[in-house]
Amino acid sequence: GTWSEWTTTGYCPTTCGSCSVAPRTRTCTSQAKGCPCTSDTGPCGIALCPWPTPTCCGMYVKSLNGNTRSFFCGPG
Template identity: 35%
Template sequence: MQLLQHLLHPLQHLQQLQLQLSQRLQQTAAVSNTTAAAAVSSAAVTTIAAATNATTAASSLAATGATTVVVTGMTPTTMAVAAVPSACSWSDWRPWSNCTDTCGNCGTQQRTRVCNNASSSCVCPGNSTEQQDCGSNVCHYPRSGPCCGNYVPTNIDRNFFCVKPTPVGTG
């Protein structure tokens, strides 16, 4: 009898996990198995071995950012679970653009990302573009444009540079 209970214990945990996953699937947008299979990369499919890994499985699924989970099969010892990424999520950032200037932090550059599957009912949070200052080399003066930001023209050994002034009391 104890052996039977020992064998059924992992199955009960798997059934509970399957029920939770099924409820989560019903709470999210309806996704057919065909659509889910097309959306899931092979890297996103996790096989959960026995109930002792249920906590690990839940953590792994949470780490993928999955909002929908599809249970694809279950035996007394294993359950295959596919994590379907959110239909509305950001792509990876694209590389930074070239800097618009070469010195004095006078330049800017930007990078972009795309909201995947954006629609009126699916809006990605945050911005699609980031911008930052660039061109941190020392500017030789005179130059085609003035020093920018809080940089000032300075004469050092008869060479002019755009430099950041030293705050009062620190030099």
């Protein structure tokens, strides 16, 4: 099926760098029958951190969202 983007559904203690993990959900947007909603945990606060803080935390790197043409901290 076709899925929506992940949406953070819980509290995220940080605002940048993908330094924290929060609950998230996504829904099936296609017409396929039996296509369930799913839950997961994933990075939150994916905006780039301003200097002098490191731009992204841990294994995350500066990445480009081709649709929005904006940068975020994504998997390396």
